[in-house]
Amino acid sequence: MALGESAESLKSLEQERLRRITSTVPVGFFEADPQGNLMWATPRFCDMAGMTEADAYGRGWMDAIDPQDRALVERAWSDAVTNGKAAELRFRFVRERDKIDARLLFAPILDTAGMPLSFSAAVTNISDFVDNAKTLEQSIAHFRVMAEAMPQLAWIAAADGAIEYFNKPWLDYTGLTLADMDRVGEKGVVHPDDVGRTWERWNTALATGEPYEVEYRLRRRSDGTYRWFIARATPVRDPDGRVARWIGTATDIDAQERANANLRFVIDASAQLSESYDVEAICRNLANLAIDRVADWCFVTLLDERDTYTTTAMAHRDPERLQYVQRVGERYPVRAGGTLDRCVRNNAPLLLARVDPAQIRDAAEDAEHLSLLKSLEMRSVMIVPLATEKGFVYGALSMVSSESGRAFTPEDLAVCRMVAQRAAAAIHTAKAFDEERRRSQRLHLIARASELIFESFDLQATFENVCAFIVAEMADLAYIMQIEDGAALRTVAFAHRDPDKAAIAAHLRGQRTLRPDAEEDAVRMLAQHRASIHSGVTLEQVLPNMWEYLAPDVRSLNVHSAITVPLYSRGETLGALVAYWCDTPRDYVEDDLPVFSDLGRRLSIAVDHVKALQRERRIAEALQQALLPSGDMLPEHSDLTFNAEYRPSSNESEVGGDWYDAVTLPDGTIMVSVGDVTGRGLEAAGLMGTLRQAINMAAMYERDPRRILDDVDFQLRSRRSQAIVTAFVGFIDPEHKTLRYANAGHPPPLLRRERELFELRSNGGLPLGLRDRVAEEVTQSVSLENAELLALYTDGLVEGTRDLAFGERRLRQVASSQAILYVRNPARFLCDGCIPFEAQDDTAVLTVLFGERTQWSFDAENAQAAHDARAQFIAALRENAEPDFDFDAAELVFGELIGNVVRHAPGPIDVQLDWSPSGPVLHVTDRGKGFIRDAMLPADPLSESGRGLYIISQLTRGARIERIPGYGNHLAVELRR
Numbered sequence: 001m002a003l004g005e006s007a008e009s010l011k012s013l014e015q016e017r018l019r020r021i022t023s024t025v026p027v028g029f030f031e032a033d034p035q036g037n038l039m040w041a042t043p044r045f046c047d048m049a050g051m052t053e054a055d056a057y058g059r060g061w062m063d064a065i066d067p068q069d070r071a072l073v074e075r076a077w078s079d080a081v082t083n084g085k086a087a088e089l090r091f092r093f094v095r096e097r098d099k100i101d102a103r104l105l106f107a108p109i110l111d112t113a114g115m116p117l118s119f120s121a122a123v124t125n126i127s128d129f130v131d132n133a134k135t136l137e138q139s140i141a142h143f144r145v146m147a148e149a150m151p152q153l154a155w156i157a158a159a160d161g162a163i164e165y166f167n168k169p170w171l172d173y174t175g176l177t178l179a180d181m182d183r184v185g186e187k188g189v190v191h192p193d194d195v196g197r198t199w200e201r202w203n204t205a206l207a208t209g210e211p212y213e214v215e216y217r218l219r220r221r222s223d224g225t226y227r228w229f230i231a232r233a234t235p236v237r238d239p240d241g242r243v244a245r246w247i248g249t250a251t252d253i254d255a256q257e258r259a260n261a262n263l264r265f266v267i268d269a270s271a272q273l274s275e276s277y278d279v280e281a282i283c284r285n286l287a288n289l290a291i292d293r294v295a296d297w298c299f300v301t302l303l304d305e306r307d308t309y310t311t312t313a314m315a316h317r318d319p320e321r322l323q324y325v326q327r328v329g330e331r332y333p334v335r336a337g338g339t340l341d342r343c344v345r346n347n348a349p350l351l352l353a354r355v356d357p358a359q360i361r362d363a364a365e366d367a368e369h370l371s372l373l374k375s376l377e378m379r380s381v382m383i384v385p386l387a388t389e390k391g392f393v394y395g396a397l398s399m400v401s402s403e404s405g406r407a408f409t410p411e412d413l414a415v416c417r418m419v420a421q422r423a424a425a426a427i428h429t430a431k432a433f434d435e436e437r438r439r440s441q442r443l444h445l446i447a448r449a450s451e452l453i454f455e456s457f458d459l460q461a462t463f464e465n466v467c468a469f470i471v472a473e474m475a476d477l478a479y480i481m482q483i484e485d486g487a488a489l490r491t492v493a494f495a496h497r498d499p500d501k502a503a504i505a506a507h508l509r510g511q512r513t514l515r516p517d518a519e520e521d522a523v524r525m526l527a528q529h530r531a532s533i534h535s536g537v538t539l540e541q542v543l544p545n546m547w548e549y550l551a552p553d554v555r556s557l558n559v560h561s562a563i564t565v566p567l568y569s570r571g572e573t574l575g576a577l578v579a580y581w582c583d584t585p586r587d588y589v590e591d592d593l594p595v596f597s598d599l600g601r602r603l604s605i606a607v608d609h610v611k612a613l614q615r616e617r618r619i620a621e622a623l624q625q626a627l628l629p630s631g632d633m634l635p636e637h638s639d640l641t642f643n644a645e646y647r648p649s650s651n652e653s654e655v656g657g658d659w660y661d662a663v664t665l666p667d668g669t670i671m672v673s674v675g676d677v678t679g680r681g682l683e684a685a686g687l688m689g690t691l692r693q694a695i696n697m698a699a700m701y702e703r704d705p706r707r708i709l710d711d712v713d714f715q716l717r718s719r720r721s722q723a724i725v726t727a728f729v730g731f732i733d734p735e736h737k738t739l740r741y742a743n744a745g746h747p748p749p750l751l752r753r754e755r756e757l758f759e760l761r762s763n764g765g766l767p768l769g770l771r772d773r774v775a776e777e778v779t780q781s782v783s784l785e786n787a788e789l790l791a792l793y794t795d796g797l798v799e800g801t802r803d804l805a806f807g808e809r810r811l812r813q814v815a816s817s818q819a820i821l822y823v824r825n826p827a828r829f830l831c832d833g834c835i836p837f838e839a840q841d842d843t844a845v846l847t848v849l850f851g852e853r854t855q856w857s858f859d860a861e862n863a864q865a866a867h868d869a870r871a872q873f874i875a876a877l878r879e880n881a882e883p884d885f886d887f888d889a890a891e892l893v894f895g896e897l898i899g900n901v902v903r904h905a906p907g908p909i910d911v912q913l914d915w916s917p918s919g920p921v922l923h924v925t926d927r928g929k930g931f932i933r934d935a936m937l938p939a940d941p942l943s944e945s946g947r948g949l950y951i952i953s954q955l956t957r958g959a960r961i962e963r964i965p966g967y968g969n970h971l972a973v974e975l976r977r
Helices: 002-024 043-049 060-063 067-081 133-147 167-173 178-185 192-208 254-273 277-293 319-329 340-346 357-363 365-374 409-437 443-454 457-471 499-506 516-527 539-545 548-557 592-625 682-699 705-718 803-818 826-836 863-880 888-906 950-955
Strands: 027-032 038-041 089-092 099-110 116-127 151-160 161-168 211-218 225-235 245-252 297-303 310-317 351-352 382-388 393-401 477-484 488-496 532-535 560-567 570-579 642-646 656-662 670-677 727-733 737-745 750-751 758-759 780-783 787-792 842-852 852-857 908-917 919-926 956-964 968-975
Touching: 027 043, 038 043, 038 060, 038 211, 043 116, 043 365, 060 067, 067 089, 067 099, 067 116, 067 750, 089 297, 099 245, 099 656, 116 842, 151 167, 161 178, 167 351, 178 245, 192 225, 211 245, 211 382, 211 750, 225 254, 254 409, 277 310, 277 393, 277 409, 319 365, 340 382, 340 393, 340 826, 357 365, 382 409, 393 409, 443 592, 457 477, 457 488, 457 592, 477 499, 488 499, 488 516, 488 570, 499 548, 516 560, 516 570, 532 863, 539 548, 560 592, 570 592, 642 656, 642 826, 656 682, 656 842, 670 682, 670 787, 670 842, 682 705, 682 727, 682 888, 705 727, 705 737, 737 758, 750 803, 758 803, 780 968, 787 803, 787 826, 803 826, 826 842, 852 863, 863 908, 888 908, 888 950, 888 968, 950 956
Parallel strands: none
Antiparallel strands: 027 038, 027 116, 089 099, 099 116, 151 161, 151 245, 211 225, 225 245, 297 310, 297 393, 351 382, 382 393, 477 488, 477 570, 532 560, 560 570, 642 842, 656 670, 670 727, 727 737, 737 780, 750 758, 750 787, 787 842, 852 908, 908 919, 919 968, 956 968
């Protein structure tokens, strides 16, 4: 009890001492939480504010601030909460009989994670001595008093950067006085890797007068380890605005940095370990990643079936040190019963947070081994078994901390065990894969190769796949050459078993590797269409036939056996497939010829087939695009907006006969049509163009849609065409707001009116080519009064998923969305929202939007376009809104919305300003992922996210968020008048 009473007494004395100090200086002090609620204040502060101590508590002190200055203070306070930095500003207190000018200097008190717990502030009455420099000096002096009680490392520097003061926590941590720092300099405290960046930032701050911030590692005197700190400094200016002092703090963020590094290590390791099925590559990637994230040295040691350890990978940033350890370390294999062996045998990790020199001496086998171990400069060590979840151990992962001064912790060990387990799983998978590959039979090779050859119409991808397959099964190197212009041999694809040599072989891609004479001989030999084997290949035989600049690459490939297979079809020589054994001690024999010859024949057929399809598709696509109207050919009308979109089939060998059209007739009526010709290819595309033009010509003298369809049907049948065509024809009368239409077996268009969706069904018209088999239907008419959207489409829009019911539901869902009325191109919006990537049918869509619109579209990365759109948005508001409209709030809302999209949804952005009876509505549509609306401030008010929607909710009458699956988000904000 005596000890407790003594501590309490000491605490009371310290508090009383602080009260006496603060009561004797002409400065008012207070402390407030991040929300600005005053928790403690000195009487002098209350006197300056003209308030009682009770009235000042909470946010009461804000009431004493001049209303003209209150927003300034609140904004500065909010900024300090956001960036966690000190701030200084001037404002005025309004008292009962007078006003006083005051200067407020406040700084955050941070927790160990670098987040503000509260703010300490000093307020000085500068009414009578604004230009008196003593006020500034007094404030600095009082900051020193407060800095001694801060948990952060704090310091004060002169305007030129010379350090004048360190607080006690700094001196205790570093063990250096101000005189020591002048003598030793920062190089004795800051980690060597961080010194350059630290000085660069500090010199920049001194030159510009901007706040200083840097993350660096500081050496702790007690154990010599380096810990991460975030250092911040704010300039303190005199009444003339010149920098008079710098006030700085350094907050320990080592735990946060370690957690982030460990998290990155786990995430990156999980990604990289799953990328390879090669055990050595897995170990190499793991070692390199470890030294990049958590260690200075990393060793991956594997235990093989003979119970022998092999260091499969080791890594360090210094290549010279690494080479020395690799060279000398080979003489000292892992000993049975040694530390690493015990960890592996017992499947038990080891953590040495601090390595003792005696431990190094005990582990050394001889003087040279001791020298090797000392060269590692081990400060901390972790050894973790590479064990799968089921307990199968493949070896060990060893981490060493040296020059970084890092001391590994149990948390580091837990992370290392997690990564080691995933590495073991990757090694297990790689070994199983390799075993399965060795067991695979050659009889499966041709079947698999055939799949690779014919699974794609991308010829380059096919070549690359075939080469990769060959080196995986029966070669070290493979490449494919094509004959150009009947005489030139050019390498178009390659693959090598060894990743390092693959980079060398890559130099041959796209090259004509042979000299003219040798190239001519090679083409002549390929024209004989016979495969050949070349064993005992020497450089003396190869190099004279090749260009001199390729000689170094060819030498490094070390080829010694080759097999050449001509590629030909219909008598035309297309090129060659060549495979080599390089480092593998094997030679090609006659038994290999049938497999390679069969592979060459299949590849030749594929090449010929793809070329034929590509020719047909190029012609069909060119014809189809020429037959469809482009966007600038669609009608323009003040109250109508026409958009169209055509999406070809994902099958590269097919082109369909879908069309759309819209034409303004001489009397102002607008004819619209959409249709689909059965079949694929050039014939379908050509017939599509003929029918579209026939409908256009008929519309010039006939205004009855049903008669137009009958006339075109007659023309189609009179030519004895076997094609069946669905079509829809309609006439829009913009003046009377009506649509007259007829349908020939086509999917009914959708009309959206007053937020309801209607299908424009007819009374049973048959497709073109079959209309002579049914009684005439009657032309339909529908009012377009209050219409919002008209969508004409072909069946690919609803049949892309091969589930018609789902496709129709999906179409109605997208067409019913609010977003479709506010995007730049509703036709493209429908296609994006309804058509899957692998759709097998082509699609044509034509949309009509009703009413005028003020709209902007730009890419999220185009900052200038966004800036221009904001200016035009405000200009549109000023032109149409009332004079007392809050334009500043509207501009802020616009900026928050667009800024959020830029951060989270890169891609195109559509913005539209709409006028509802209750006022203007801002619509923003993006292509990002969905999000949950929360109009409240986040639990942590200093969080970098979550405040945007809160700000918007405070400045608007309401906001609606609409998620469009497969497309993006639509946000509608009702602006306040």
